[in-house]
Amino acid sequence: MELFIYLFAALFSVLNPIGTVPIFVGLTMDDDKKERSRISLWTAINVFIILIISFFFGEYVLSFFGISIEALRIAGGIIIATSGFSLLTGNFNKKRGVNKKVENDAQRRNDIALTPLAIPMLAGPGSISLLIAFYHEHQNTSDIIISLLAILAVAIAIFITLRSAHFLAKILGASGIVAISRIVGFIVIAIGVQYIISSIITIVETNFMK
Numbered sequence: 001m002e003l004f005i006y007l008f009a010a011l012f013s014v015l016n017p018i019g020t021v022p023i024f025v026g027l028t029m030d031d032d033k034k035e036r037s038r039i040s041l042w043t044a045i046n047v048f049i050i051l052i053i054s055f056f057f058g059e060y061v062l063s064f065f066g067i068s069i070e071a072l073r074i075a076g077g078i079i080i081a082t083s084g085f086s087l088l089t090g091n092f093n094k095k096r097g098v099n100k101k102v103e104n105d106a107q108r109r110n111d112i113a114l115t116p117l118a119i120p121m122l123a124g125p126g127s128i129s130l131l132i133a134f135y136h137e138h139q140n141t142s143d144i145i146i147s148l149l150a151i152l153a154v155a156i157a158i159f160i161t162l163r164s165a166h167f168l169a170k171i172l173g174a175s176g177i178v179a180i181s182r183i184v185g186f187i188v189i190a191i192g193v194q195y196i197i198s199s200i201i202t203i204v205e206t207n208f209m210k
Helices: 002-015 017-027 034-064 069-089 100-107 114-122 125-137 141-163 165-208
Strands: none
Touching: 002 125, 002 141, 002 165, 017 114, 017 141, 017 165, 034 069, 034 114, 034 125, 034 141, 034 165, 069 125, 069 165, 125 141, 125 165, 141 165
């Protein structure tokens, strides 16, 4: 249960579906309730598929390019911490590559579930690197099953959040969403810093304390 809660909380914080609410509302303003539900569902499915692929095959990609797991953790920690700073300063959308031009382009498409919602708004380098590093440390069958359940739970949480996006936007308002995003941003920064510290400690212990 602790492993499930840890991975779920870490992924939910890094993905930050609540921070995606204003973008979702803007992109689906002219859609009816049924269409919003469909987009929410397919966004969650796309994120789930991306995370699963990252979880199981990300380490093989690292091996192919000769990248060590500690290098990935440090790079991922920097990306995660940067995302956290973006949430704190209100520049999250720009950092995720979603500017006004991208929004206008998305509004002209038939489907926005894959881009820009699933990628790059939700599943980005931070969550992908987090899962690759997590898989490296948890490869027994029970841990993998728990990890898959946590990823599934995050996907369900994304669906519920986006499905309720217009309601949340009315209840919380712009200031409420900003406040929650900044709290989440602080947690995300802490996760990123912890990844960097853990990697540095491992490198020092491996190379200088034998």
